[in-house]
Amino acid sequence: MAHRTLIPIGPYHPLQEEAEFFQLYVEGETVVDMDMRTSYNHRGIEGISMKRTWDQVPYVVERVCGICSASHPLAYVQAVEELAGAEVPERALYLRTIINELERIHSHLLWFGLAGHFIGFNTVFMWAWRYREPCLDALEIVTGSRVNYANHTIGGSRKDLTPEMVKAIRRNMDEIDGPLDMFITTCLEDPVLAVRLKNVGVLTEEAARRFGALGPTARASNIPIDVRRDDPYAAYDRLDWDVITCANGDVFDKVVVRLLEVKEAIKIIRQALDDLPEGPIQTPVKEVPPGEGVGHVEAPRGETFHFVKSNGGPRPERHKIRAPSFNNVPTFKASCIGQPIADVTITLAAVDPCYSCTERMLVARDASTGKELMTLSDLVRLSQQKTEEIRKNI
């Protein structure tokens, strides 16, 4: 058997800025097996949000991920609105659509730049991020902040658009539109990029279904799922747009799907600005009755899912979040094994993983008795024991 080495990617690796750990078992340059670990940085967001009042939670959940900070609050407020039976005003629905699509543009362009960086194409990195700026500026105009928009509230939207803001967003969209076409042509026609990305890290349709892949990861594998169309929320059912899919499921298709989705997002924003109805942006929601509610939103990476349970009190009794990376990241088992190391990095990055969304607590239980093997108090006791031992030996 060939000599097998372990190449670690992480826990801290320049490939990705978050703490994650991929173990690549390598023979020569070929990856023969892989394993991964996350949760180096568990923040207990669900726990925190169960200690906050209903209207404070959106500001907590938008910090689940710095990039999806419109999608998580929207999914949450939709869950609560379902529970409370609130009718959201028309204008607020359009505002939500605009902000969520702006978020999609900035997220996809961010990913496109990083993908360029991962394959050593730093010019793409810098250019994509430069043309992401107008989008961030637009978000700042609309919400007052470039990240963590704090704009979705239960029953509506926090900040209204003035005609000047509408004009400014239009201008910024025009600014992105031209360069975006350039990115798409470059991407489709550049021969070196094609050599580097085509037929790399193929996620077949069958495998994508098996792993329950979501969002652009699934759509690049020819699975046309999109919450915006399948279970419309905000104003998506009133607008004209397409679900983009590609057939091959390789990294190249994932690039194409995302770039074309940015194009669609610009289209959606322009329509929403044209059709923006007049009226209030907030219905008052006085109380949340006991019961359960779910909300899901097509975040840039796929469906993000929020479940809330109320006992009629001032805060959620249970709040559960399932972010898309939780489904997308494990697809590496199907797409990375058998690839050379050089392709694994870009394949891992191609699902646009977001580890902060995927962090989970792990509890070890005895299979037969169901008892926790090691609790926090056990760990504290062990730690104190060791301190005692060390003290004795000094």
Place this chain on the structure above:
Amino acid sequence: MQAVIAVILGIFGTAFFGLLFQWVDRLVTARIQWRKGPPIYQPLADILKLLGKETVVSERASVGWFLLAPVLGFTGVCVAACILWAALLNPQPDSGFVGDLIVVVYFLIFPSLALILGASASGNPYAAVGASREMKLVIAYELPFILAMVPPILKANLSLKLTDIVQAQSDGVTLASVGGFLAFLCMLAAVQAKLGVVPFDQAEAETELTGGAIVEYSGPALAMIRLTRGMLLFLLPLFVITVFWGGVHFSGWGWLTSPLKFIVLLVVIVLMRNTSPRLRIDQAMRFFWFIVGPIAVAAAFISVYHHGML
């Protein structure tokens, strides 16, 4: 006396221009990427800073080879630089020695070999992969690189002396013939790989191997590697100009044309590195063996035919 001048210029002049070129490279790259770029003294500042840092050697490294490798690479570049400068400063037929072209070619492989040696000695898995990639790359580009020498050598009537090659181009540069031009193109590709920049930076591949072959180096040892890289950035264009483009002259129009040749080559290198992604190592090898290699062979045959030896 002339030898002393050649040595002083060869080492310090190459280092000076190398760092200057590194700055131009970084500045142009920054401007292409909508960034501001560093001030002119930055490459020197980087090296001075590294010189003041601690050299950390991993427990798993074999210390001697690990620390010797950067010195070997640096020495190789210095020797090649001295021979080239000597041929430039005194382009008379009687200067230099027979076969100095071959010696320069050999010393130009030194930095790559030193990198492989140092990476293998460092005991780091990333460096091991980096070393194996560098080895594959050397195997891939060396053959086209050497084959590309055939047209200039033929033009100089089968002389392997640098001064003869420069002299032979006084009535028209090697680059101007078909075979010469093709060989020149092959040379440019090989230069890119020798410099270890995109699309041929597989051995370092920051986002894959976190620096690969040089991941374990720090302090003065890393400074030496950086300086070697910088010197190569000047030395390889100088070599290409000497062999293909009539050399460097400092008289009359020479003051204008000589720097211009460097600028053209540097621009080509910088543009290539900014408009392409990193190739996979097998793609890079295939590129050199199945595209650059045959072109180099064709260039050699065309020149042989051209000089009536077939």
